[in-house]
Amino acid sequence: RKEVEQDPGPFNVPEGATVAFNCTYSNSASQSFFWYRQDCRKEPKLLMSVYSSGNEDGRFTAQLNRASQYISLLIRDSKLSDSATYLCVVRHNTDKLIFGTGTRLQVFP
Amino acid sequence: SQTIHQWPATLVQPVGSPLSLECTVEGTSNPNLYWYRQAAGRGLQLLFYSVGIGQISSEVPQNLSASRPQDRQFILSSKKLLLSDSGFYLCAWNEGDSYEQYFGPGTRLTVT
Numbered sequence: 001r002k003e004v005e006q007d008p009g010p011f012n013v014p015e016g017a018t019v020a021f022n023c024t025y026s027n028s029a030s031q032s033f034f035w036y037r038q039d040c041r042k043e044p045k046l047l048m049s050v051y052s053s054g055n056e057d058g059r060f061t062a063q064l065n066r067a068s069q070y071i072s073l074l075i076r077d078s079k080l081s082d083s084a085t086y087l088c089v090v091r092h093n094t095d096k097l098i099f100g101t102g103t104r105l106q107v108f109p
Numbered sequence: 110s111q112t113i114h115q116w117p118a119t120l121v122q123p124v125g126s127p128l129s130l131e132c133t134v135e136g137t138s139n140p141n142l143y144w145y146r147q148a149a150g151r152g153l154q155l156l157f158y159s160v161g162i163g164q165i166s167s168e169v170p171q172n173l174s175a176s177r178p179q180d181r182q183f184i185l186s187s188k189k190l191l192l193s194d195s196g197f198y199l200c201a202w203n204e205g206d207s208y209e210q211y212f213g214p215g216t217r218l219t220v221t
Contacts, residue, residue, distance in 0.1 A: 004152075032208045043199055043212040044153070087153075091208050095141055095160075096168075101152040 001026055004090050004100035012106045017078050021103045023088030024070045032091035033064055035073050037084045038102065044087055047073075078107045111136035115200050115213035122220055128187040130216050132200030135181065140202040142183040143210065144175055147197040159183060160205075195220045
């Protein structure tokens with residue numbers, strides 16, 4: 001079983017739609033959680049950290065469910081510029097991050 | 110503000126040739142530094158990380174090596190490239206008190 005699992009997609013949604021991605025992790029001792037965004041042939045960029053109580057940054061909302069070991073990312077009012085691959089990232093008890101293989105989002109006009 | 114540089118941006122090398130990729134970070138001191146590889150259609154694989162000058166930890170045994178000759182410089186090397194070394198090589202950094210990592214623009218390596 002992979003340490004971090006994501007649905008690869010693609011998720012094809014129209015502009016203005018709300019879309020949600022889930023990610024599951026296998027290590028119950030995981031301590032930190034992040035969402036990164038990666039555009040085609042570019043480096044990953046930190047989108048947001050995920051806090052235990054959930055957190056929001058503009059149109060983006062992240063949730064953590066430790067009991068079920070999953071993380072979610074909700075994007076409201078999708079924009080064409082949101083088209084990218086979204087990487088779920090988990091940290092155990094070291095500085096090392098474990099990356100999922102990503103969920104691809106395509107927003108169409 | 111902090112910036113991270115990598116070069117070259119793209120590289121095409123024959124099998125058996127040597128490799129040297131460089132990463133430098135500006136605007137911070139004593140960062141943790143990382144080398145990742147992303148093969149086509151796959152996730153990021155951590156290759157090496159360093160918490161200080163001359164301190165290198167290897168995650169995956171292979172024909173690659175890393176060095177940190179200066180505080181903000183991280184180098185990835187190989188004496189003889191394999192076809193399987195092709196991929197997107199990414200350098201990342203974080204400060205000791207934060208786990209968020211920030212990536213450089215990457216080097217796309219094709220071994221022919």
